[in-house]
Amino acid sequence: MRPPTITDALRARRLLADHLPPTPMWSYPALNAAAGATVLIKHENTQPTGAFKVRGGLTLLAGMDPAERSRGVLGYSTGNHAQSLAYAAARFGAPCVIVMPEDPNPAKARAVRALGAELIEHGADLDAAAAHAGKVAADRGMRLVSAGDEPALIAGVATAYLEVFEREPALDAIVVPVGAGSGAAAACLVAAAVAPGCRVIAVQSAASPAAYESWRAGVPLTRPNRTRVEGLAAGCGFALPQGLLRSRLADFVLVDDDAIAEAQWTLMRDAHTLAEGAGAAALAAVLAAPGDFAGQRVAVMVTGGNASEREIRACGGITAAA
Numbered sequence: 001m002r003p004p005t006i007t008d009a010l011r012a013r014r015l016l017a018d019h020l021p022p023t024p025m026w027s028y029p030a031l032n033a034a035a036g037a038t039v040l041i042k043h044e045n046t047q048p049t050g051a052f053k054v055r056g057g058l059t060l061l062a063g064m065d066p067a068e069r070s071r072g073v074l075g076y077s078t079g080n081h082a083q084s085l086a087y088a089a090a091r092f093g094a095p096c097v098i099v100m101p102e103d104p105n106p107a108k109a110r111a112v113r114a115l116g117a118e119l120i121e122h123g124a125d126l127d128a129a130a131a132h133a134g135k136v137a138a139d140r141g142m143r144l145v146s147a148g149d150e151p152a153l154i155a156g157v158a159t160a161y162l163e164v165f166e167r168e169p170a171l172d173a174i175v176v177p178v179g180a181g182s183g184a185a186a187a188c189l190v191a192a193a194v195a196p197g198c199r200v201i202a203v204q205s206a207a208s209p210a211a212y213e214s215w216r217a218g219v220p221l222t223r224p225n226r227t228r229v230e231g232l233a234a235g236c237g238f239a240l241p242q243g244l245l246r247s248r249l250a251d252f253v254l255v256d257d258d259a260i261a262e263a264q265w266t267l268m269r270d271a272h273t274l275a276e277g278a279g280a281a282a283l284a285a286v287l288a289a290p291g292d293f294a295g296q297r298v299a300v301m302v303t304g305g306n307a308s309e310r311e312i313r314a315c316g317g318i319t320a321a322a
């Protein structure tokens with residue numbers, strides 16, 4: 001599998017220009033005071049699907065040849081990868097099947113169906129859903145799209161980082177939440193090309209550290225996957241993004257799920273924005289290590305806003321009790 005290059009990211013930006021406007025990036029005085037740094041919030045939660053992944057889905061569908069596209073795409077996901085594929089398939093008139101583990105986030109399941117995709121609920125976890133997805137894709141002749149090992153998704157997601165560095169060329173650091181690693185890999189790709197002085201810092205939940213431990217070990221590893229934060233729930237390292245992270249990532253940190261919930265609350269209060277847990281993990285990492293960022297200009301990727309009602313209520317509850 002050929003890793004994507006900065007040229008692929010620039011090509012993706014041309015493809016996406018007709019589909020998605022740039023997302024806003026703002027700084028908030030109350031948040032800067034809390035962090036002791038100038039924090040720039042990149043609002044990927046304002047995408048039409050509520051998450052950055054739509055950049056990848058649209059780039060993938062745009063680049064498929066018409067015959068393959070007409071057979072359709074199939075993905076397995078707890079949510080945002082699914083919405084990205086469903087949205088892009090609808091845009092390009094392609095069939096789309098999504099396999100989710102049983103009892104999915106109802107908001108994400110509803111959104112996938114509303115976009116016209118067929119939703120199959122199968123298995124107790126994402127591994128079981130993935131095995132079933134492979135079988136259905138083979139039966140139906142559809143293209144199975146990995147959430148991590150897919151160059152077109154990384155090239156598409158890289159357009160978010162082109163926007164960040166275009167607005168803020170002199171960042172000291174950019175902090176990116178990680179599940180499969182496509183977002184952090186894209187950040188590394190773009191930073192290496194246009195902002196080599198900017199540190200790219202990846203963040204995962206301590207309850208699901210597969211990407212973190214894979215990066216530390218230098219080989220993809222399988223690890224327990226117990227986070228309640230959907231977008232960060234990956235049980236293994238993915239080879240393609242890990243390859244991009246290996247030499248270019250400055251640091252990888254872990255945060256716990258309660259700190260993520262508090263950061264969700266902080267984003268609502270100080271940045272007037274709704275993040276799902278995964279979308280608040282980067283801010284949680286900055287707030288957990290203020291000494292690492294003191295006085296710096298730091299971009300924080302708020303990657304998504306698809307919080308379930310249960311999640312929104314729980315995050316308010318944790319903070320009120322604290």
Ligand SMILES: *Cc1c(COP(=O)(O)O)cnc(C)c1O
Pocket residue numbers: 051052053080081147177178179180181182183184231232276278279303304305
């Ligand atoms: C998927 C996702 C992530 C993690 O991105 P990867 O590219 O899988 O590492 C982070 N935040 C949100 C909201 C997501 O949907």
